[in-house]
């Protein structure tokens with residue numbers, strides 16, 4: 091019953107459990123600084139950045155959005171993403187956000203894809219930007235929770251692909267900066283496979299930006 095009520099009206103901050111607000115100013119501040127450069131064990135081949143560590147309010151918010159269906163967090167997490175992107179982007183160049191793919195079954199069970207929603211919100215805050223959701227994970231990929239880094243990389247190898255003839259791809263400007271966005275970066279396996287899939291259609295992300303990095 092508690093969880094059900096949380097879905098309707100968040101009674102407490104997802105980051106620190108302060109009552110009366112879904113995401114408090116202190117927790118928002120924890121993700122509002124300059125993005126941190128991170129180096130995952132599996133190198134995706136492009137610079138990786140995180141809004142914060144996979145700990146504390148950021149971690150709790152990501153888990154609440156992903157595992158507990160806290161849709162209300164898309165707005166503040168998207169805004170935080172926009173803040174990080176505003177610092178990372180090059181002036182006068184269009185920005186293209188590509189959300190990392192989530193396994194469809196997992197996304198459905200969790201009540202939608204929080205990474206996609208946060209990216210949509212981020213784009214709404216950033217001038218001259220668009221989201222291109224072109225990445226997909228093949229069926230049969232197991233949830234990565236509990237897998238070792240090696241098993242995780244093996245699980246994903248070659249399984250992330252792009253949607254064939256995705257119409258949004260035609261709208262990407264020649265000089266656009268592409269940034270892959272995700273909620274969590276742990277081993278780097280998802281980012282690497284995503285970057286590889288984009289490279290196969292001629293898109294080279296300039297950076298990976300995640301909410302939290304382990």
Ligand SMILES: [Zn+2]
Nearest residue numbers: 103106114117
């Ligand atoms: Zn809080």
